Amino acid sequence: MNIADAVVQGILVGGLYALFAAGLSLIFGVMRLVNIAHGDFIVLAAYVAMVVIEASGMNPFAALIVVVPLMAALGYVIQRFILNRTLGEDLLPPILVTFGLAVIIQNGLLTLFSTDTRRLSAGPIETANLSLGGITVGVLPLITFASAVGLILLLEVGFFRSRLGRAFRATSDDAETARAIGVNTRHIFALAMALSFAVIAIAGVLLAVRSNFDPFSGPARLIYGFEAVIIGGLGNLWGTLAGGVVIGVAQSLGAQISPAFQTLAGHLVFFAVLAIRPRGLFPRMD
Amino acid sequence: MADPILSVSGLSSGYGDFQALFDVSLTVPEKSVLGLVGANGAGKSTLFKAVMGLLPRARDMVTFRGQPIGDVHPERMAQMGIVMVPEGRRLFRSLSVEENLRLARDHGRAGDWTPERVYELFPILGEKRRQPATALSGGQQQMVAIGRALVANPAVILFDEISLGLAPIVVNDVYAALPPIVDSGISAVVVEQDVDRVLKLAQTLVCLSEGKVALSGPTESFTKAQLTAAYFGE
Amino acid sequence: MTLSLSKPALRVALGLIVVTLLLGSAPWWAGRADLRLIGEFMSFLALAVLWNLLAGYAGLMSVGQQAFVGIGGYMLFIGVIWLGLPPLAAIPLAMLVAGLAAAIFAPLLFRLEGAYFAIGTWVAAETVSLIFSAIPSLGAGAGMSLPVAAVRSIADSRDGREAVIYWLLLGLGVGTLAGAYALIRSKPGLALMALRDNALGAGSVGVDIWRTRFWTYVGVAAVTGAIGAVIFLQKLRISPVSAFSLTDWTVVVIFIVVIGGIGRLEGAILGTLAYFILRELLVDYGAIYMIVLGLAAILVMTVSRAGIWGALESRFGWSLLSTRRHRRE
Numbered sequence: 001m002n003i004a005d006a007v008v009q010g011i012l013v014g015g016l017y018a019l020f021a022a023g024l025s026l027i028f029g030v031m032r033l034v035n036i037a038h039g040d041f042i043v044l045a046a047y048v049a050m051v052v053i054e055a056s057g058m059n060p061f062a063a064l065i066v067v068v069p070l071m072a073a074l075g076y077v078i079q080r081f082i083l084n085r086t087l088g089e090d091l092l093p094p095i096l097v098t099f100g101l102a103v104i105i106q107n108g109l110l111t112l113f114s115t116d117t118r119r120l121s122a123g124p125i126e127t128a129n130l131s132l133g134g135i136t137v138g139v140l141p142l143i144t145f146a147s148a149v150g151l152i153l154l155l156e157v158g159f160f161r162s163r164l165g166r167a168f169r170a171t172s173d174d175a176e177t178a179r180a181i182g183v184n185t186r187h188i189f190a191l192a193m194a195l196s197f198a199v200i201a202i203a204g205v206l207l208a209v210r211s212n213f214d215p216f217s218g219p220a221r222l223i224y225g226f227e228a229v230i231i232g233g234l235g236n237l238w239g240t241l242a243g244g245v246v247i248g249v250a251q252s253l254g255a256q257i258s259p260a261f262q263t264l265a266g267h268l269v270f271f272a273v274l275a276i277r278p279r280g281l282f283p284r285m286d
Numbered sequence: 287m288a289d290p291i292l293s294v295s296g297l298s299s300g301y302g303d304f305q306a307l308f309d310v311s312l313t314v315p316e317k318s319v320l321g322l323v324g325a326n327g328a329g330k331s332t333l334f335k336a337v338m339g340l341l342p343r344a345r346d347m348v349t350f351r352g353q354p355i356g357d358v359h360p361e362r363m364a365q366m367g368i369v370m371v372p373e374g375r376r377l378f379r380s381l382s383v384e385e386n387l388r389l390a391r392d393h394g395r396a397g398d399w400t401p402e403r404v405y406e407l408f409p410i411l412g413e414k415r416r417q418p419a420t421a422l423s424g425g426q427q428q429m430v431a432i433g434r435a436l437v438a439n440p441a442v443i444l445f446d447e448i449s450l451g452l453a454p455i456v457v458n459d460v461y462a463a464l465p466p467i468v469d470s471g472i473s474a475v476v477v478e479q480d481v482d483r484v485l486k487l488a489q490t491l492v493c494l495s496e497g498k499v500a501l502s503g504p505t506e507s508f509t510k511a512q513l514t515a516a517y518f519g520e
Numbered sequence: 521m522t523l524s525l526s527k528p529a530l531r532v533a534l535g536l537i538v539v540t541l542l543l544g545s546a547p548w549w550a551g552r553a554d555l556r557l558i559g560e561f562m563s564f565l566a567l568a569v570l571w572n573l574l575a576g577y578a579g580l581m582s583v584g585q586q587a588f589v590g591i592g593g594y595m596l597f598i599g600v601i602w603l604g605l606p607p608l609a610a611i612p613l614a615m616l617v618a619g620l621a622a623a624i625f626a627p628l629l630f631r632l633e634g635a636y637f638a639i640g641t642w643v644a645a646e647t648v649s650l651i652f653s654a655i656p657s658l659g660a661g662a663g664m665s666l667p668v669a670a671v672r673s674i675a676d677s678r679d680g681r682e683a684v685i686y687w688l689l690l691g692l693g694v695g696t697l698a699g700a701y702a703l704i705r706s707k708p709g710l711a712l713m714a715l716r717d718n719a720l721g722a723g724s725v726g727v728d729i730w731r732t733r734f735w736t737y738v739g740v741a742a743v744t745g746a747i748g749a750v751i752f753l754q755k756l757r758i759s760p761v762s763a764f765s766l767t768d769w770t771v772v773v774i775f776i777v778v779i780g781g782i783g784r785l786e787g788a789i790l791g792t793l794a795y796f797i798l799r800e801l802l803v804d805y806g807a808i809y810m811i812v813l814g815l816a817a818i819l820v821m822t823v824s825r826a827g828i829w830g831a832l833e834s835r836f837g838w839s840l841l842s843t844r845r846h847r848r849e
Contacts, residue, residue: 034636091581092821093825095634095638097821100813100814100815106810107808110807163392169380170378170380173378173381174376178378179361182362184361219766263646264654267646271628271643
């Protein structure tokens with residue numbers, strides 16, 4: 001593989017990382033909460049998709065019809081009945097509770113599905129590829145990247161043009177005043193989490209079709225998503241896409257040096273950005 | 287005297303361990319203005335927050351149209367007809383002027399007060415409706431905050447220090463809006479540091495001192511000297 | 521309760537001395553398995569006290585402390601194998617390098633807030649782990665073993681070696697507890713207490729938040745390095761997976777602190793006990809006991825934030841290692 005190839009692959013996988021990050025970014029924006037179990041929920045979505053597919057014989061993309069609402073409902077319930085109780089001045093409770101959820105999910109999946117690595121099969125689309133300007137590009141990575149762009153576009157439009165988006169932004173600015181105006185913030189927080197989980201579901205299926213996964217694949221996904229958010233800048237979903245691309249390219253180029261260097265390359269770029277531009281490339285909020 | 291629309295009886299509340307209000311009682315008559323005065327820290331904003339449910343209170347401590355509402359969540363208050371113009375305006379900075387109004391209308395009650403009517407009351411807002419709410423001047427932001435309360439079509443508006451940080455001439459403009467508001471059928475409870483202004487616009491007066499009611503009754507029954515004395519806790 | 525520092529502090533000191541003497545004599549009356557168990561208890565107690573200092577007091581919620589356990593372990597091996605140091609002399613080396621690593625990461629990590637800081641510490645740990653596993657002379661992914669000669673140099677007999685390591689762990693456990701207690705009651709400790717209660721407020725009364733956090737982070741890293749060094753001295757073998765294990769060195773420790781009670785030193789003792797009991801009860805059920813830990817932590821955080829000790833303290837007013845200077849709720 002040459003450099004140009006590696007960069008293109010990196011850009012495309014960056015879309016997937018941006019999807020990981022989008023869910024994180026969304027809920028941080030609305031309620032200043034970081035879900036440490038985020039990556040584990042992505043993996044959970046992958047397993048849910050797997051179960052749905054095995055039971056119905058559906059194609060992974062068709063399975064989204066079931067997985068997305070299921071995950072969204074799960075997110076709503078978790079926020080409404082568990083995480084809402086941890087919101088407040090103290091920073092520790094949400095971190096610790098989501099950490100607890102991460103451990104439960106990992107070990108729960110381990111108990112149910114063992115450590116075998118899995119993969120979802122999407123049929124011929126997995127190996128299909130196009131030639132773009134002399135570079136061979138896989139159709140699946142292209143679809144993944146396009147999905148990321150499409151989803152971010154949808155989220156941005158939703159946030160700035162819809163009634164619900166207005167309520168999200170107001171709650172994010174000042175939850176107490178929003179309540180006084182009549183916004184049911186407990187419900188809004190739960191809706192935001194449901195939305196984040198919908199994105200998680202999509203990311204999970206796209207991940208599962210693309211690579212192997214096992215009960216402990218979650219933390220790495222969280223870390224890549226987190227790095228994308230920090231590099232891109234807080235409060236900016238397009239920035240998150242840029243951040244995802246940066247990590248993707250860094251990892252791809254790192255892998256050219258040696259396979260062991262792949263993840264490390266991403267971490268080093270992350271620390272470099274933290275050192276030089278701590279607020280990220282395109283920060284939009286404090 | 288008109289029927290009370292909102293009344294507080296024996297309200298005690300505070301922040302965690304710290305009690306800020308001790309057995310406060312007052313009555314807001316319909317379609318009138320009640321002036322709430324007191325030194326800094328006397329508990330005026332705290333009282334508003336307690337009425338709105340943002341601070342703890344018991345069921346019977348707050349009554350609206352004769353019904354106890356002390357156990358109602360804050361987000362239901364706008365639907366019921368009680369809204370607040372908070373201290374410091376607290377506009378949503380990610381939203382434009384128009385969006386601030388629309389949000390409040392989405393979650394309030396339907397009625398005569400629409401964003402358009404707010405723009406009639408405050409024409410300058412109509413010109414700046416698409417700007418981010420916090421990009422406006424202090425006085426204009428105060429108008430947005432009042433407009434935000436109006437579009438919920440409430441029965442009672444709690445005005446918390448709307449003159450804070452504003453030049454006197456701007457304050458006059460803001461307060462000029464009060465008579466039309468009350469005429470449209472809304473009662474107002476006004477927290478105000480400027481005693482002279484309160485004496486002019488309120489029909490009823492309550493003075494708080496260190497979390498307790500020091501003075502309460504029709505405005506004309508007090509002299510300025512009595513009021514000042516109660517204000518400073520003498 | 522008044523500001524009297526003499527009586528309760530004296531009681532605590534006496535209590536600790538008695539317990540230490542009792543446990544210190546264990547090599548003469550306890551079997552090898554029991555010694556190892558108590559030693560393990562002490563290592564987790566120490567890690568829990570340290571994590572409590574970081575998260576409960578300095579407001580630094582780190583999920584990357586495994587970095588320093590691993591660095592400590594590897595530096596012991598490097599000190600013995602590459603530098604020919606006697607194992608006990610390699611422990612200060614471990615502390616030094618761990619502290620240094622913390623000093624390098626801190627300025628970067630401190631740019632992140634709250635949960636983002638937490639994940640950042642995790643990334644730092646992963647980075648350190650990846651670096652160590654890339655070095656071939658350290659055995660790369662497979663790890664390496666401690667040479668027999670170096671191990672023999674600790675003491676003549678197997679029992680002797682077990683005793684020495686046991687005393688090291690005991691010293692670390694009791695020492696960390698006593699040290700944390702002393703620190704919190706001392707003048708610099710006031711800064712930590714202020715930071716815990718209200719970071720912004722602390723800043724406004726002149727507490728240098730950044731420096732307090734920095735030195736706490738570095739100090740905790742150094743002691744963690746020492747603990748890592750002794751743990752792996754005992755294990756005789758190290759690999760990146762075991763050295764930098766999130767599960768072993770962070771997940772368990774966090775749960776100990778949370779369940780026992782954050783911000784209360786007694787909580788570390790109770791939490792460690794609770795963990796060991798749970799582990800004994802559920803050892804046959806594999807992953808289930810991690811799930812139970814997770815559930816317990818969630819329950820604590822949503823129901824009684826102060827953990828088991830906090831609940832006992834509110835209910836019965838108990839206080840063993842009171843670092844409180846005034847009455848709170």
